[in-house]
Amino acid sequence: MKSIYITNTNPFFNLALEEYYFDSFEEEFLMLYRNEPSVVCGRNQNLFSEINYSFCLEKDIKILRRVSGGGCVFHDLGNINVSLILHQHTIDTLRVSQRIAEVLNNLGWQVQITERGDLMLDGKKISGNAKYLRKNRLLYHCTLLYNSDLYLLTKSIAKQNEKYFSRSIPSVRSEVANLISTQNHYGGCEKFMALFYEKLKFDFSFVEEYHVMPEDRYKINDLAQSKYSSVEWIYDSSSDYTFKNTFPYQNLIFEVSFWVKSGKIQNASVASFPQNFALTEMIKNALNNCRHEYHSLFDSVKKKLDLPIELTKNLF
Numbered sequence: 001m002k003s004i005y006i007t008n009t010n011p012f013f014n015l016a017l018e019e020y021y022f023d024s025f026e027e028e029f030l031m032l033y034r035n036e037p038s039v040v041c042g043r044n045q046n047l048f049s050e051i052n053y054s055f056c057l058e059k060d061i062k063i064l065r066r067v068s069g070g071g072c073v074f075h076d077l078g079n080i081n082v083s084l085i086l087h088q089h090t091i092d093t094l095r096v097s098q099r100i101a102e103v104l105n106n107l108g109w110q111v112q113i114t115e116r117g118d119l120m121l122d123g124k125k126i127s128g129n130a131k132y133l134r135k136n137r138l139l140y141h142c143t144l145l146y147n148s149d150l151y152l153l154t155k156s157i158a159k160q161n162e163k164y165f166s167r168s169i170p171s172v173r174s175e176v177a178n179l180i181s182t183q184n185h186y187g188g189c190e191k192f193m194a195l196f197y198e199k200l201k202f203d204f205s206f207v208e209e210y211h212v213m214p215e216d217r218y219k220i221n222d223l224a225q226s227k228y229s230s231v232e233w234i235y236d237s238s239s240d241y242t243f244k245n246t247f248p249y250q251n252l253i254f255e256v257s258f259w260v261k262s263g264k265i266q267n268a269s270v271a272s273f274p275q276n277f278a279l280t281e282m283i284k285n286a287l288n289n290c291r292h293e294y295h296s297l298f299d300s301v302k303k304k305l306d307l308p309i310e311l312t313k314n315l316f
Contacts, residue, residue: 002210003201005194006033011040011062011075016224019067020216022085022132022139029085030204032197034189035075037149038062039156042070042130042169046241047234048292049164050171053316055155057294065234068139070130071171072157078148078178078189080196083141091138093117093131100127100142103199107186109179119144124177144196146189147180160316166241235293236263243292247314252276256283256315260292283307287315 004021006014014033021029039056041047047063050072056063075081084096097117104111104119112120119127119142129142145153153176161170179185179192186192201207212220227233244257258268268287270280282305290300294316301312 001028001030001204001207003030003197003204003207004032004210004212005197006031006212009034009036009077010224011035011038011064012224012228013220014081015040015064015066015228016220017212018083018085018139018141019227020220020223022134022137024219025085028087029083029210030200030207031083031085032193032200033081033083034077034079034193035081036062037074037076037152037156038064039072039074040064040066041072042171043067043132044069044168044237044239045072045171046164046166046168046238047072048238048243048316049160049166049168049241050157052156052158052160053294054313055158059152059156061152061156063234064228065237066130066132066141068130068132068141069169071128071169073128073143074148074153074156075143076148076152078146080144080146080189080193081141082144082200083139086138086140088133088136088138091140093129093138093140096140097127097129097142099203100144100200103196103203104179107196107199109182117142118174121177121179121182123175125174126177126179128174145176145178146192147178150176150178163243163245163316164241165244166239168239168241231291231293231296232263235291238263243315245314249311249314254280254314256287258287258292263291263293265290265292283311292316 039051094117101111101113117129126145127142132139240261246255252272255271258265265287268284270284272280286300
């Protein structure tokens, strides 16, 4: 097994790095990294029903989609991501979570593990995990809340279920806590991450230190740009869904609904009370075939119709 201590905190780069080493190498890997503030949705989730989209845009919280399933999670520099790439025939993912819990307990915490492999501290969740299997390889990754901003976490992944209807699997929300909230802590997150990395390497044994090579970095950057940063991957990969919202705008009440397939709006319906047929028809035409993503809708609704930005915000 090779180990990589990743200092890059760009979330697009780090998700691409996981996929690159999963696909391009035969060895097993242990990797630790942190990300700048971001929300990361599961492979087929409807991200709009999982996150507070307007809040994320306002706070410049990056929005990403990963290759693995599971629920939506929040990352920041107070959260540590543990990633393992393993040969499938050697895998018991619950045992992997147990080994991580054992390392934490040896450092002084009293961590419990659920049947899903989540890690709990005093009844609150400190870690969740997801996995991705392909070609007899498994990517297991988990979060570990050390001193994350719990206000940003709670606000950014606040569900918007009342507006969205789909068959995608929703996230299971739990009350969360930081490891540092107890008396057993080891300074700042960066200091603890370095210690935790050394303890994990020792626990997994036979670990060889590996550094991201320049040729690797070039390919990872390319994957980060071409896939993980693309609107096609982030927005169009969602399962199909229906959006419905009723909202006041100027002296009217609007009712807007549409179906989204492969990221594009179809079958838009717009009504207003009192009725303004000309305006609602223009909005409907601007919506149909537009990508359901803020900048795309802003261009279509705001620029084409010269309507205020507040109207666009109600379309999420």
